[in-house]
Amino acid sequence: MRKFTFSLMLGLFLAISVSAQNKIEFREFTLDNGLHVIMHQDNSTPIVAVSVLYHVGSKNERPDRTGFAHFFEHLLFEGTENIPRGEYMNKIQAIGGTLNAFTSNDITYYYEIVPSNQLETALYMESERMLHPKIDQVGVDTQREVIKEEKRQSYDNRPYGTILLETMKRSYSKHPYMWPVIGSMEHLDAAQLQEFMDFHKSYYVPNNATLTIAGDIDYDQAEKWARAYFEEIPKGPSDFYRPNISEPKKSAEIRDIVYDNIQIPAIIQAYNLPPKTHSDSYAMSMLSTYLTGGNSSLMTKELVDRQQKALGVAAIPLDLEDGGIFLMYGIANMGVEPKDLESEMDVLLKRVQQEGISERDFQKLQNIIENNLVSKNSSMAGIAQNLSQAKVFYGDTNYINQELGYYRKVTREDLQRVANEYLNLDGRVVLYYLPKSAQASE
Numbered sequence: 001m002r003k004f005t006f007s008l009m010l011g012l013f014l015a016i017s018v019s020a021q022n023k024i025e026f027r028e029f030t031l032d033n034g035l036h037v038i039m040h041q042d043n044s045t046p047i048v049a050v051s052v053l054y055h056v057g058s059k060n061e062r063p064d065r066t067g068f069a070h071f072f073e074h075l076l077f078e079g080t081e082n083i084p085r086g087e088y089m090n091k092i093q094a095i096g097g098t099l100n101a102f103t104s105n106d107i108t109y110y111y112e113i114v115p116s117n118q119l120e121t122a123l124y125m126e127s128e129r130m131l132h133p134k135i136d137q138v139g140v141d142t143q144r145e146v147i148k149e150e151k152r153q154s155y156d157n158r159p160y161g162t163i164l165l166e167t168m169k170r171s172y173s174k175h176p177y178m179w180p181v182i183g184s185m186e187h188l189d190a191a192q193l194q195e196f197m198d199f200h201k202s203y204y205v206p207n208n209a210t211l212t213i214a215g216d217i218d219y220d221q222a223e224k225w226a227r228a229y230f231e232e233i234p235k236g237p238s239d240f241y242r243p244n245i246s247e248p249k250k251s252a253e254i255r256d257i258v259y260d261n262i263q264i265p266a267i268i269q270a271y272n273l274p275p276k277t278h279s280d281s282y283a284m285s286m287l288s289t290y291l292t293g294g295n296s297s298l299m300t301k302e303l304v305d306r307q308q309k310a311l312g313v314a315a316i317p318l319d320l321e322d323g324g325i326f327l328m329y330g331i332a333n334m335g336v337e338p339k340d341l342e343s344e345m346d347v348l349l350k351r352v353q354q355e356g357i358s359e360r361d362f363q364k365l366q367n368i369i370e371n372n373l374v375s376k377n378s379s380m381a382g383i384a385q386n387l388s389q390a391k392v393f394y395g396d397t398n399y400i401n402q403e404l405g406y407y408r409k410v411t412r413e414d415l416q417r418v419a420n421e422y423l424n425l426d427g428r429v430v431l432y433y434l435p436k437s438a439q440a441s442e
Helices: 006-020 068-075 088-094 116-131 137-156 163-171 185-190 193-203 219-230 281-292 298-306 338-355 359-376 380-394 399-408 412-422 436-441
Strands: 027-030 036-041 047-054 098-103 108-115 209-215 254-260 266-272 310-318 325-332 429-435
Touching (some): 036 219, 047 380, 068 098, 108 380, 137 185, 209 219, 281 338, 281 399, 298 310, 338 429, 359 412, 380 399, 429 436
Parallel strands (some): 036 209
Antiparallel strands (some): 027 036, 047 209
16 A cells, blocks of 8 residues: 655645636737736635736837836826826725736736725726826936935845846846846936837837736626726827847856945856746746755755755746846855855756756655645736736736646656756856955955
């Protein structure tokens, strides 16, 4: 009789729970102005998430005018022709809702989570943001200062805060992913009001947007309100600038030192990845989890627990529409030289490349991935975001129900293959983050 260990029982439980999960049902339609609308009904809790995804990010900017997409993430909270300056957030919070937004290299995403009896208000607010935004000199000047303070807090004065910025500008030599999403403060200072207005007219339009409504809704009523509030918004340009640039494959390692306001050195490694929709993305995501995803991961057990050469390690596949990076970093333990930590990280990478992973570890990895996917769609906010990104990035909203199937197709051999194909030690970026005191002593 087969012995049922705890890990095996956990694996069976997760597999059953994943296979038994309900398919995420949705309805969708496109307005005459090009706005795509996705609706998902879940009446179990009286809340609803409303989101608008604009297919514009930092990659759509000019090299001498970076930071515009992130700037508009802030500016479109300023108010509208019908909502006074500073009142946008107050109105949502006054009805018991929460709201936020983010900008990436590829998209800008706004969302509200409100009581379901306030759905019409949330739709009105997003339609106002799209149709009647207040773009004036006062708002521009205000948000310039807000973003400068954000840069100081999130990048300049935060230990290791510039890791992504410093890594991306060395990982890309041609593609606009080379500049940070927050952009250049000099570019924002130099830009005139008309330039901001022109950028807005080019991208923040219904035919470059996806509206998602997820939660305690009636499908017919939600569609009626979506049409009422968004149908009148004029269509934007017939096409949008999207960089058609392939990043050249690196044949030589790029190595550098960054002196930061830190006490403990860190080692950063970056490897270029294929586009987000490439079939190898699933294997690379699983590989990152195997390497550093949790206390039982390979590098955590070996470098943090056994050798105690690192205080922490992480492998993050930054999957971007045109090709991202596989970012690895380790923070050295006290007294450990960065080169020694780097050497041990490389030893473990080479082990995976040469030996692959065991069947037992692979089964455990599958369980973790499947559980993560279930968790990703466990909230209305998560479902709304994943529905909209499925449509925009994969061209098929139903991808949200197909994603697990793609992960299940990944084999142990795939993990070993992608480790060899993409984690090329000769074509990577390596950065040492060292204390500024080390620079002074050199």
